[in-house]
Amino acid sequence: MIDASDRAGLFMTTIDAVTEGGDKIRCDACPVMCYIKPGAAGACDRYANHNGELVRVDPHIVLERTVSHGGRLVPFQAGGDWDGKIVHEPNVFVTAIGAGTTYPDYKPAPFIVSSQIDGVDMVTVVTEGIFSYCGVKVKIDTDRHLGPETATVRVQGEAVGHVSTGEYGSQMLSLGGVHHLTGGSKKEGRVTCDALMDLSNCKPVELTIDGGATVVVQAGYPPIVNGVAEERMRVGCGSATIGMFAKQWQGKVDEVVVVDDHITGVLSEHQAGKLLDIPDTGIKMKGRRSTPGRYFQVAEPGTGWGGTRISDPLSVLGPFNPKEARPGLTMLMVSTTGEHAAFYVLDEALKPVETEMPLDLKLSVERIQENCEPALCTVLFMGGAGGSLRAGVTDNPVRLTRSVKDALTRVTSGGAPVYVWPGGGITFMVDVTQMPAGAFGYVPTPALVAPIEFTLRLSDYAALGGHMDYVRPLTSLRDSTEVRPMPYMPGQRA
């Protein structure tokens, strides 16, 4: 995370720390002489035991983009080797995490930092925005049916959001929003706020969908649907899978059915099969035919084969047509992820009988698996910077909005890039896995506290009515004024 060459300048020296019987250390920074256990901080919250080493924990997170996600002890230029430069690397960025704010933000944002980038004075207005209009958009990579669209999503029985659209290989959920946060019962608001905060801080949250599944969602991890961890996203719908692999199946098997909740594909009838002159097999599919070789609704959605509820793939087939079928005809049935696959040979009565799959077909199934990307949950925090937050930045809030739209002001959240929606206001989305750990907090409104930074040229800042009196050089942040502890870590702080 932080290599040895950086260490000396980043952390206070360790010579004063005395190792006491194994893991705890005794801090010698002041006469209190705290004993500090690993992972804990001393009484001052300034010094901590990091793997047996006494380190200084900083008031602000000066984020190096290269510091991997999850790093908690981050570089802080408090040592004696200050070389006068405002920032050492262009990548060092002061984030709003821990900047603190009041609500409403009638006071200037806690930190308005000037630094020089490319010789131009830049200003980063660092604040923690309080968002009562906020939520998360969750993308769950799965073919399994999680619940009907618009169904209510619950945490601890409280409604926190709803099932949104199905996307390619994924199910979207929309959670939070002002109506769940403050429009319902007090408990609904509290549970919603906690769920949003946990999801945004990359912690796992169990969601129950009315008339659907129970899903454990954690940003950056596979979803766990009804207790089973999802492994892979499908390579494509059943029809697309036929198109991709038809040539590899040609000559190795007579028929292939790719079972899919959305569009089930049948090789012999599919355009791809026709182009390869694959003969008819007399197969009879259940479901509604869309175009040749493509079937909708072969089975009810569920958590079985290809996002359907079936466990026996033969249940999607009717009897083979004796005019075209023949004994000995071979058939591969496979799901869109290759997770389920079976091989059949028609007997004298034209009934499919499951048989050991030939090696080359096994390889084709593995190829489908290989082409499926790992299934993940992704969480985008979405919030709107309201009037009062903008007032903390400038005395004419709408000019900040215009400045953002005109791309003169760059918006980041915890140093992570954001997407600012077109249209009015400053409504942005950010991938929570790009943000430092513990970036989100809450207030009892209930509303989420999220870091937000506006970076612009000093001259532009003055022009839009910035609080010029409060602009501080980046160097001034190196002293310990306005220290606050590192992000709250339940169970770790002493």
Added chain:
Amino acid sequence: MKRLPQIALLPDGRRLHLQDGPIDLVIEAKGRTTEICAAYDAAAHRFAGLLDELCEELTTLRQAADPAQCTLEGVVARRMHAAVAPFAASHFITPMAAVAGSVAEEILAAMLGAAQLERAYVNNGGDIGLHLTGAEQFTVGLMDRPDCHGLMRMMTVDADDPVRGIATSGRHGRSFSLGIADAVTVLARTASQADAAATIIANAVDLPSHPAVIRSPANEVQPDSDLGARLVTRNVGPLTENEIEDALRAGAHKAQQLLVAGLIEGAALRLLGETVVVGSTGEAPALHAHHESAIENVVHA
């Protein structure tokens, strides 16, 4: 390497910041410029060496206070003892429960001894000593949880009020709590009294042996904790509305006792989104406890 306290004005140029080890003071004085300078000089002067003074008696300060007699010598240490002594007969309490308020009080006294001020405060991490004259007021914003930001409600202290100390205790702060309160804010005549009382009331907001409350011995988490092996609250799981009410009622009962005994002027108790107010808090003069919703007290962005 000689350790020096940090003494600096905050960037606003008005407030003084003093820090040494775990003591972190934010100070503001109002009055004539020369008086403010004299007050800040006195504060900085008194602050230098104060931590060392306390640490000389740290071993005794970390032991249960004797309700009848005080063997401590330092003036701050003796104030700490005096603040906790009224509780020492019936509760386990060490003088450390009043350390923050007692330090705030000491620095405030040094400032007032050196200058004529219209208004001043010494804020020691939320434990605050106040000086008010004439029409001056002090407005306090209450936080829901010390580890999160955001104001829950405002309270105003006038010069006419007897209140000169404000302190907050709870399970999220720097110190451990034996109870489950998210925050208990106490108004009292002095900062040291407020500090000790906040600890006692926060400890009383509790649901003994409730399975959702995770506790562990204090010294397992912080080896030199003055609470020794006593079980301190580490986490509070989901509670029903009735359980929240029961826990708050237990705390409010304790607060009411302290109010009647004249040890506090008012208290606001907070647990999982519910608030109970006891006594005078600058906006709720009634003597009976009542519930309030946080949502009603905060406007939208």
